[in-house]
Amino acid sequence: MSTMVTDEQIQQLAATAKPFSVALLSWTPERHMDGADATELEHQRRLVSLRADGVIAILCPVVSETLAGVLIMTVSPEAARVVMDDDPCVQAGMMTCEVYSAASFPGDALPA
Template identity: 40%
Template sequence: MSELPEITDEEMDTMIPMARHYSVVILREGPEYGSPEAKPIIWEHGRRNFALRAAGALAVVMPVEDATDVCGVGIFDRSVEETTALMSDDPGVQAGVFTFDVHPARGFPGDSLPT
């Protein structure tokens, strides 16, 4: 990695108050994750994620690709309570394919993934 740019105290003082509240979801394997019925349910879970993105509720969705029980991470532009309600209605959660945790977080508007 190349040398990092210097960030002054003044820049920090300007940026920190701009942080907004978001919710982070950690999606995990549920008891039905490996069942034969899971694949079409996971497909519908993905379709719902695309709809949540299109509606502006789910800012970042990231499937996790390692050998742990973590299946994905999502950043919601909603309160913890609203995000919990949205996730409780997820078809994968309702079918026991996934479980989830919701965490309050702060981030900077305009942050994005590199293209």
């Protein structure tokens, strides 16, 4: 660590925290079932649409045989669960989804 942070800076940042939800999508053995490519395309279309609508703040596909993606969502965990239960890959059994309550700091972003 090269940047030193004071206790006061930590407290100031913590005071700005806002609630978010984190959704973890995991592949199941059904990932390669018949019709999987078309289902995955609809899943991708839906997630990009939810991102455009502001429901997903950060959409992070993961290149892995187990973890499919990480979503930072702007809705409550309960609402995130409802949204993700309607996902085509989740409904087809190709993915499972775990949703967690989280906090982050407005303005945080991935580097360009």
